[in-house]
Amino acid sequence: MNDERRGHVPPPDALRRALRAASPEPPLDAVDWDALHGRVMAQATQILARTTVRRRWWDEVAAWASRGIPITAVSAAAAALVLVLGGLPIAPRIVDHETFAAVPMTLEDVLAAEAGPLFGDGSAEDALTLALLGYEGEEP
Amino acid sequence: MGMGAPLRSSAGAGAHDAAPDPAPDARLVERVRAGDAEAYGELVRRHMRRAFSIAYRILEHREDAEDVVQEAFLRALERFGSLEPGRPFAPWMYRIVVNGALNYRRARSVRRTEAIPEDVRADGTPPDGAAERAELRRRLKQATASLPERQRTIVQLVELEGFTSAEAAEIMGLSDGTVRWHLHQARRTLREALAPLLEEER
Numbered sequence: 001m002n003d004e005r006r007g008h009v010p011p012p013d014a015l016r017r018a019l020r021a022a023s024p025e026p027p028l029d030a031v032d033w034d035a036l037h038g039r040v041m042a043q044a045t046q047i048l049a050r051t052t053v054r055r056r057w058w059d060e061v062a063a064w065a066s067r068g069i070p071i072t073a074v075s076a077a078a079a080a081l082v083l084v085l086g087g088l089p090i091a092p093r094i095v096d097h098e099t100f101a102a103v104p105m106t107l108e109d110v111l112a113a114e115a116g117p118l119f120g121d122g123s124a125e126d127a128l129t130l131a132l133l134g135y136e137g138e139e140p
Numbered sequence: 141m142g143m144g145a146p147l148r149s150s151a152g153a154g155a156h157d158a159a160p161d162p163a164p165d166a167r168l169v170e171r172v173r174a175g176d177a178e179a180y181g182e183l184v185r186r187h188m189r190r191a192f193s194i195a196y197r198i199l200e201h202r203e204d205a206e207d208v209v210q211e212a213f214l215r216a217l218e219r220f221g222s223l224e225p226g227r228p229f230a231p232w233m234y235r236i237v238v239n240g241a242l243n244y245r246r247a248r249s250v251r252r253t254e255a256i257p258e259d260v261r262a263d264g265t266p267p268d269g270a271a272e273r274a275e276l277r278r279r280l281k282q283a284t285a286s287l288p289e290r291q292r293t294i295v296q297l298v299e300l301e302g303f304t305s306a307e308a309a310e311i312m313g314l315s316d317g318t319v320r321w322h323l324h325q326a327r328r329t330l331r332e333a334l335a336p337l338l339e340e341e342r
Binding site for chain 2: 015016018019020021022023024026027028030031033036037039040041043044045047048049051
């Protein structure tokens, strides 16, 4: 650092040149590239065959898993829903449903329905009249 | 660390072969994934020179570098599944080469005390004009040997092989900023160690 301040430190280019000049160049021409390639590939072919077989087996499992996981999740959710619904009291729901569905649309229907049992086999008109009287709070 | 950028190499004066175009690499990689041995042969052919050059920078020995390259290509194939889809092949491959060379050098340093100099003639005398170079080389060897391994490797990749700091970062599995910092530190150490010699050279 002191040298740097005094200006004695060589610039990066000089350092790079010195490093390159002093370092042995890779002897690319001395290498038998075909032989090296051949040595690599002689073993690579075996490795590739082995790992490819392993990968195919694994890919198969992975493919099934990728499809199986969502299917399982949906099935589990559906099963849970069925179980939850199966545990609820169904009868009151049906009654409620029928009650609402059976709500008379007219006042006459209501009165007839309510008055009918009170007067046995009386005529519908009489029952209606009596029901109207009863509905209004008068004695028959 | 981002590994997305394809490695094209800055190919400085010291660099030999630029890294091959990554587009054909991607197609070859897909074929290799499908079990195509011929495609892997093509990948090896496209990258073995640069791989050898990198290994040689670290080991400074031809046969050792060849062994490392051979081993690296086989190791790469065994780990091919770890090469994420879309990730460029070259920096991933060169990282395997660098790691292999560093491991080899560590193991070799146990066996040998010194690398065999290759510019010595059969009769043991250095070639003409090699005395100064030998001195510079000796000083550089001392200086580079004093560097931490990571800094030394970064210097070899950037200053000698011509990779950019970003490319070296991809190969080393570091961030660009970290590589730049190490490079700065290494340059400062080397400049201080070599200042007298470089001053004479000017």
